[in-house]
Amino acid sequence: xxxxxxxxxxxxxxxxxxxxxxxxxxxxxxxxxxxxxxxxxxxxxxxxxxxxxxxxxxxxxxxxxxxxxxxxxxxxxxxxxxxxxxxxxxxxxxxxxxxxxxxxxxxxxxxxxxxxxxxxxxxxxxxxxxxxxxxxxxxxxxxxxxxxxxxxxxxxxxxxxxxxxxxxxxxxxxxxxxxxxxxxxxxxxxxxxxxxxxxxxxxxxxxxxxxxxxxxxxxxxxxxxxxxxxxxxxxxxxxxxxxxxxxxxxxxxxxxxxxxxxxxxxxxxxxxxx
Amino acid sequence: xxxxxxxxxxxxxxxxxxxxxxxxxxxxxxxxxxxxxxxxxxxxxxxxxxxxxxxxxxxxxxxxxxxxxxxxxxxxxxxxxxxxxxxxxxxxxxxxxxxxxxxxxxxxxxxxxxxxxxxxxxxxxxxxxxxxxxxxxxxxxxxxxxxxxxxxxxxxxxxxxxxxxxxxxxxxxxxxxxxxxxxxxxxxxxxxxxxxxxxxxxxxxxxxxxxxxxxxxxxxxxxxxxxxxxxxxxxxxxxxxxxxxxxxxxxxxxxxxxxxxxxxxxxxxxxxxxxxxxxxxxxxxxxxxxxxxxxxxxxxxxxxxxxxxxxxxxxxxxxxxxxxxxxxxxxxxxxxxxxxxxxxxxxxxxxxxxxxxxxxxxxxxxxxxxxxxxxxxxxxxxxxxxxxxxxxxxxxxxxxxxxxxxxxxxxxxxxxxxx
Numbered sequence: 001x002x003x004x005x006x007x008x009x010x011x012x013x014x015x016x017x018x019x020x021x022x023x024x025x026x027x028x029x030x031x032x033x034x035x036x037x038x039x040x041x042x043x044x045x046x047x048x049x050x051x052x053x054x055x056x057x058x059x060x061x062x063x064x065x066x067x068x069x070x071x072x073x074x075x076x077x078x079x080x081x082x083x084x085x086x087x088x089x090x091x092x093x094x095x096x097x098x099x100x101x102x103x104x105x106x107x108x109x110x111x112x113x114x115x116x117x118x119x120x121x122x123x124x125x126x127x128x129x130x131x132x133x134x135x136x137x138x139x140x141x142x143x144x145x146x147x148x149x150x151x152x153x154x155x156x157x158x159x160x161x162x163x164x165x166x167x168x169x170x171x172x173x174x175x176x177x178x179x180x181x182x183x184x185x186x187x188x189x190x191x192x193x194x195x196x197x198x199x200x201x202x203x204x205x206x207x208x209x210x211x212x213x214x215x216x217x218x219x220x221x222x223x224x225x226x227x228x229x230x231x232x233x234x235x236x237x238x239x240x241x242x243x244x245x246x247x248x249x250x251x252x253x254x255x256x257x258x259x260x261x262x263x264x265x266x267x268x269x270x271x272x273x274x
Numbered sequence: 275x276x277x278x279x280x281x282x283x284x285x286x287x288x289x290x291x292x293x294x295x296x297x298x299x300x301x302x303x304x305x306x307x308x309x310x311x312x313x314x315x316x317x318x319x320x321x322x323x324x325x326x327x328x329x330x331x332x333x334x335x336x337x338x339x340x341x342x343x344x345x346x347x348x349x350x351x352x353x354x355x356x357x358x359x360x361x362x363x364x365x366x367x368x369x370x371x372x373x374x375x376x377x378x379x380x381x382x383x384x385x386x387x388x389x390x391x392x393x394x395x396x397x398x399x400x401x402x403x404x405x406x407x408x409x410x411x412x413x414x415x416x417x418x419x420x421x422x423x424x425x426x427x428x429x430x431x432x433x434x435x436x437x438x439x440x441x442x443x444x445x446x447x448x449x450x451x452x453x454x455x456x457x458x459x460x461x462x463x464x465x466x467x468x469x470x471x472x473x474x475x476x477x478x479x480x481x482x483x484x485x486x487x488x489x490x491x492x493x494x495x496x497x498x499x500x501x502x503x504x505x506x507x508x509x510x511x512x513x514x515x516x517x518x519x520x521x522x523x524x525x526x527x528x529x530x531x532x533x534x535x536x537x538x539x540x541x542x543x544x545x546x547x548x549x550x551x552x553x554x555x556x557x558x559x560x561x562x563x564x565x566x567x568x569x570x571x572x573x574x575x576x577x578x579x580x581x582x583x584x585x586x587x588x589x590x591x592x593x594x595x596x597x598x599x600x601x602x603x604x605x606x607x608x609x610x611x612x613x614x615x616x617x618x619x620x621x622x623x624x625x626x627x628x629x630x631x632x633x634x635x636x637x638x639x640x641x642x643x644x645x646x647x648x649x650x651x652x653x654x655x656x657x658x659x660x661x662x663x664x665x666x667x668x669x670x671x672x673x674x675x676x677x678x679x680x681x682x683x684x685x686x687x688x689x690x691x692x693x
Binding site for chain 2: 087089090091092093094095096100104105106107109112113114117120121124137139143144
């Protein structure tokens with residue numbers, strides 16, 4: 001996959017007051033691939049996602065979308081580029097049905113009136129395109145769906161708008177075994193349909209099951225972004241917890257005293273080896 | 275009949291072409307799952323009417339039937355506005371006295387200042403919209419709980435009414451158009467014509483929906499169900515118009531009294547209009563969304579504050595309509611217009627009809643069905659010569675009962691994964 005990444009970030013910095021959350025982060029997401037974004041709590045995964053989706057503005061760094069430099073200052077900008085985020089809490093309305101949820105805020109209308117048949121058809125096509133067959137009726141209230149089905153609806157909602165890049169925040173965190181398998185299959189299918197997918201997950205099994213690349217964040221730095229086939233379970237865990245593993249990740253600190261210090265020296269520029 | 279009324283928006287729950295049987299089964303499973311809608315109101319109405327008819331034969335006369343509409347009209351109209359506020363899980367306790375303020379404005383403009391009726395009506399409606407805007411602003415932008423804002427309004431508006439009508443006197447309504455609203459009837463032929471137009475319009479909408487959905491290969495309700503709905507509406511309207519067109523005057527030689535009361539088409543038009551807004555426009559969809567999950571609505575790009583302010587505007591504007599009808603019915607406006615039990619009756623009507631106090635669930639039709647229940651209780655107990663003390667107690671108990679049904683069905687829905 002030497003083609004231009006769909007989305008490429010370079011040198012992203014982000015601080016909240018005195019706390020620098022992201023430093024010099026690079027990330028690339030390729031169309032047709034699942035990029036797993038891993039990292040411990042507080043590593044900056046959520047902040048990075050919010051920067052990509054336009055909720056936060058970055059302090060420094062550049063965004064390249066299909067090789068062109070772009071600026072993302074608001075969620076609207078991100079949506080305009082075809083970037084959709086499925087948050088952990090899904091943001092579905094229980095009292096509305098599947099079609100109503102998928103089109104919420106972007107309803108199709110003919111004149112003043114909602115165009116229900118068109119919306120229902122588009123929803124049915126989207127779900128069929130993702131080979132979703134687990135929902136009985138599109139007019140079911142979301143309240144009657146299982147966790148996996150809700151996740152499916154949330155993902156389908158993100159895909160509906162000709163999106164190019166879908167970011168999934170812990171999509172399997174609250175699911176059982178069978179439902180996790182269903183959702184992972186769906187994630188894989190998104191990529192196979194030509195979308196770029198960024199999957200945030202804590203679960204190594206999930207990461208190795210579906211991802212093509214793994215990007216590891218450690219204390220606000222991108223310590224590695226490698227092909228999934230080139231790395232082992234144990235190495236990823238080391239990257240997450242210690243920031244390096246063998247020749248991957250942060251270069252060992254020359255100062256002998258404190259190897260895994262909380263403040264890696266500014267002079268080093270580990271970057272992401274792609 | 276109850277099936278028809280309640281499943282008006284009922285989605286077919288199966289992908290295979292639904293039959294009448296599967297339609298009924300899916301409705302029944304939703305009821306068992308806690309989604310009971312207006313079923314208690316419809317059943318309550320049947321039971322109450324039966325009991326009162328047996329206890330007091332005068333309950334079941336054409337004259338009393340017409341009375342029910344004029345007695346219940348103001349409360350029903352206020353309840354229709356309250357449905358919007360309740361859909362967001364908010365409450366408007368000031369709606370009763372807001373209607374009183376609007377009625378006082380109406381009386382002042384029409385009688386004291388002598389402007390024509392339409393100026394007075396516009397002034398009253400504008401007052402309602404203004405009140406709603408202020409309430410909505412305080413709730414949505416300042417962030418005061420709606421309970422507190424409208425409780426303050428409840429007290430303040432009570433005072434405003436007193437100020438507007440000069441410390442406890444009353445202002446008579448003399449304009450013939452304003453008086454006609456709650457006191458005159460349509461000519462019988464016009465009543466039939468309006469009923470015919472309503473049924474034809476409903477049939478056209480239903481059949482058109484069936485046709486487009488079938489043509490597009492989407493799941494449509496079975497034809498038999500569609501026809502049953504149209505038939506049921508035609509039957510209900512036909513019987514009602516027939517009874518209302520009977521002679522109600524005690525002495526025909528003195529005066530003839532027959533026809534559909536003018537408030538009935540007013541309620542019907544507002545019912546259709548607001549139902550259209552809630553079910554068929556994106557504004558209505560957004561109201562349900564904000565009521566169901568405010569954060570999801572916000573992330574979907576819906577302007578939540580604007581929706582919250584707008585529902586209070588609708589509620590107070592409908593309170594103004596209710597105030598106009600109340601002023602017309604009372605032939606005057608006094609400090610108690612919109613006071614005493616009006617607000618609780620209106621909240622009760624919405625909740626009895628099946629609108630949830632927790633937000634996200636309810637229809638404008640609920641207000642009309644619940645309003646009918648409240649009117650029947652009030653009217654029937656009046657005929658049985660209970661004191662107004664007993665009436666208050668009974669209505670309070672009915673309101674609590676409806677709220678319990680709401681809370682319990684919500685729990686049931688949560689238990690069966692329906693909510």
